[in-house]
Amino acid sequence: MSSDDEDAGSDNGGDDKQSSLLKAFFSKYEVDVDDDDDEAVEEIDLSEKQLTKVPGELCVIPQLQESLRTLCLEKNQLKGLPDAIGLLHNLHELYLRENELESLPAALAKLTHLDSLYLEDNALSESGFPNEIHALARLKGLCLQRNKLTVASIPSKSLHPSRPVVI
Template sequence: MTAVTDCGRRGLRAWPAVEPATTHLYLHDNRLTVVPGAVGALTRLRVLDLAGNQLQGLPFEIGRCGALEYLYLHANRITELRPEIGDLSRLVYLNVNLNPLSRWGDALCGLTVLAELRAESTGLEALPETLAGLVQLRELHLRSNLLTDLPEQTARLRNLRFVNLRDNRLSAVPPSLAGLPRLRELDLRQNAIDSAPEFLAALPCLDKLDLRWNRIAQDDPVVESLRARGVLVHC
């Protein structure tokens, strides 16, 4: 049974009373600065929306919300993801966009069914090696960060369908993307890439490639090869 508590956009400064049986809790766009340890008592919670508050972190008790599937944390002031997030073994969606994240630690460990990770505009300079454990990941959103490459472990994410690396500091297409047989859409806009590597033409499922606002010539041979086989390429 679904039990929804919707307290979004109410100007709340303190955590409201929440029934233990709640499955969907919406507290987005308030003025919350702290999540109390009492959140750990919400063991039936499947959706937790804390976006658009003033949170600097989460309590360790968040790891007790074992039924959680969707966690919205975007547009807060979070600088570090607690390792207890890795205890959320049913989590399929995690959004940490627009947080000044400087440390990930072991937060991704244990998220073996995570399908979509959004970490845009977080100031990321490098991805944690623990990313390799997200074996069910299908979408990876990393727009507007400070990335210059992706770790070799990215090649282990063989279920990835969509990767967004727009507006980073890439000077070349990351070689680890060559190991993604199910990749369908790749967004590389607004980087400093000057050529398309041959491995892009070997990606069997690639359907759309966006290379706009780089330094790649329209007559790049790899681009022409992809277009010839029917891939939608913006360049």
């Protein structure tokens, strides 16, 4: 075997390990994935899993950091989000309806591709709503109905004519 073949083999071993981590995650949380290609998982639905926190491995699996576009965490018992959520840099849609969220991490500002953020039916208050949300330049929809927020309590930079906010 040439050294090029050995290098390719060692890279493949890393890919196999990451693929195993991904498959273990899917199995543990009973996630149905439509794609046969583990490297291109674009959507994960963890709704109604009785989660009290976001699974730590979700944010650190390299394939998900690169390919995940939609994350559904609706109808759980989440009280907060980890700062590591900001590692999912290609996320476009984040569904967090019907949880117990009291605050959001400033790390959400790292989700520069985020265009839809659904936060209805939580316990968000002014002190738990980060000013950094205004940095999400691509955010087109921000749904905040049935929280402890008022229009006056949302940072004015987050209220932009091209960014519908539903409160």
